[in-house]
Amino acid sequence: MSEALKIGVVYRDHPPQLCSDIAPGDFPWPLEYFQEETVLGEPVEPQPGFLAVFFPSDEEGPKTAGKLANVFPGAELVGFRNSLSEPVAQQMRSGLPVVPLPMRYPFLYHFLQGMAASRDARKELAKARRRADDLTRFFQGFVNIVESAWTVTERKQSLTLLIKELAQRLRAEECLIYYYNEVEDSLSRAYSTGNLKGMDLFDHHANSALIESVIRSGRPYLDNDYSFELKAPLNKQSALIRSILCVPLLRGSERIGAIELLNKEDRVGFAHDDAELVELLGHPLAVALRNVSMFENSERLTVTDDLTKLYNYRYLMQYLDAEVKRCLRYKKKVSLLFIDIDGFKRINDRFGHVVGSQALSEMGQVFRKILRETDIVGRYGGDEFVIVLPETPLNGAMVIAERIRQKVENYEFVAQNITIRLTVSLGVANCPKHTLTAEGLIKKADAAMYRAKELSKNTIRVAV
Template sequence: ENQWSGSECMIGSQIMYKKHPVGFILVYSNHFSNIQKRDQNIIRYNGDFVTLGMSKIDKIESLLTDNYYNSHISQLYRSVDMYSKEEDIYDAVESLCHRFFTYDKLSISLLIDEENAQLKCVDGIKDDINIGSEFNIQGSLHGRALLRDESIRTKNWKEDYTEEYRFNDKSDKEFTFSSVLVTPVYIKKMVKGTIGLERLTSKPFDDSDQKLLELLSSTLGYILSWITEFQKIHDSSIHDGLTGVLNRNAFDERMEEEMNRANRTQQSLAIIMFDLDKFKRINDNYGHPYGDYVIKSTAQILKDSVRNIDVVARYGGEEFIIILVDTDVSKCRHVAERMVENISKFDFDYNDVKVRMTISAGMAEFPADTDKIESLIDKADKAMYESKRKGGNLVSFSYKNSTV
């Protein structure tokens, strides 16, 4: 039998069904220090994700009674993963609407704030209002479905809703739509959007049309909710929980991608390894909250000092690493020196305690120094320790098999 030493721990998340706990996700670690805030978030998000899926099973199964609709809508669910983009989901819903309904205009809109919505998808007539257009939900027919949390079905909207526009006054001038069917989209139990079908004729949408569009609206809402949870899990898995920059595992993957790309395009790239000088004194003298503040502030300074295309990651406790793409050491040396200078001039101020910090940096270049990932990082690391050996607050450079 396994013997517990006292340092083991478990973290878990409940799985709920109809407001009752029905299960849990449990993860074991052989030492409590291995569990980071990021890991706790991932477990919690996974629990929320499973709970969300289970809460919708009954309703989805009860609605999917027609085998024809069942097969097509089920395919939509199967096509979703954490890398699905919203626009791809809208395109898939548009394709189903085109298959299921006869209409002259399809629109999918989502709230962007408390007063306005934006069109995310448009099919059919687009000259009146198109993708990206915004409209005020007050006084609009499509906004009415949002505000009143109800489906709207009419064969002559101008007679039935005399004081409202379809979207806005401009959208009603050129085209005379008549029949309208709008259903709300729920995301995490809140009305966040609509799907609307419109016809130029007064041929009415019937009960089966409304029931099917409500099913599609529910499906879209569920999928958008799931994608949100997927993204939370993914973001937590690749970002450092304290600083928000990439974590070490994500950096390793990104480093491989950037080196492969540089190799294909015959470009250079440079990496910079950073380590805060004498950081231990901060934790010892002022406590770990101050140390966390210093690390977060340092990460922000480094992020603000590079381009959007460059990559910033936390590599260890007080270590950071940066990829500068499409450049070499000679061209970006001043960038590293500026970052070291920015750290040294920054007033770290937390709980009315001010300190100054310095940082040591080491640079290496692909492919001039090496074409191997591990070797490149090792060279930058050795160059960084050469900076520390010389007193810190300095940038050193790997050059072939030496450090300067």
């Protein structure tokens, strides 16, 4: 029974009796009476909140109902008479229900209950239609964003945009996408809205185990009583994970990753409708994420060296040229290290090219462990490497060069059960101190490296 709704009765001379076997005060719905000439004679403010409105039925019934529909929006209009005469039958044929009053209470109660149920069903149907239309627009927008992206960068940007829209739609404080590498059995965070501070503290231990469990089971996880505090360092404000919704991203039987939403803004938590929506998005999201990964791998093959997996000469020069131009435009500094392995030919001659190749590959990993994420390291050719240090002055580049020199000198390269000790000679150049072009940086640093080799090897020289 819809307790909040009222029953209205429009009358002419005297208010009619609705029930013959129950007192008006015992009627379960609130009753309000309106004189017909009052509600039809002059403009009246709309009266919402009525389940049904009874009005005198006669030949003018359909016309009267049309006027009353404006006064009582959303209400069922029911004609009443004392007998079922011909005009009543005509009115019934026009689609308006007509009942005799008074009625026995059980019949009237079930009559109104049926109206309430029909009203609720119509509201749910309208809600479902609005939701379906909304979902259609959302999915179409999703498809348009994905299809408009061609490059890897554009595809990444489109996924970032999509998870932001999804977070806004579900009123989630944070939305993240995790990529699952089935070959390596590893999990990595691919995308994040970045709204919730301290998420780097939430990527391990319990959360990783939870996400892996969702991916392996293929079933969503919803918990509105989740409690995990992201403790910020240096007395900064911490964040609390209150609610969590995690849905696997699958493409058929292939496990692609998972999408995770945190902290529903209304604090009530995520609903099952939210989980269903994310599940609906799961397949196209999985396809988009897989495509980005495939494009990344394809693009990586064109810019990386086959042996060392470092950037190749072609990419190095493109990046360096762009970085030098950026440096000059914004009055920044960029430094370059040119590195050559000392006596590497003897390694190949003595132990063979397989051992030499493994040493070259491992050398690249040694460099990577020392460098920042923003630094670029590549194989220039043979046993020569180039490292680009964005926004790094000459003295900072010298510090990094010395770290590399010491690390290599003390490192044991193991290949084919053979332990090898190696050293490197390094040349350092800086833009704008030594040159204003990418080609000039390479030449200056290369020349400095050769001076280091001529002097004593295992040393560092600065460009002149």
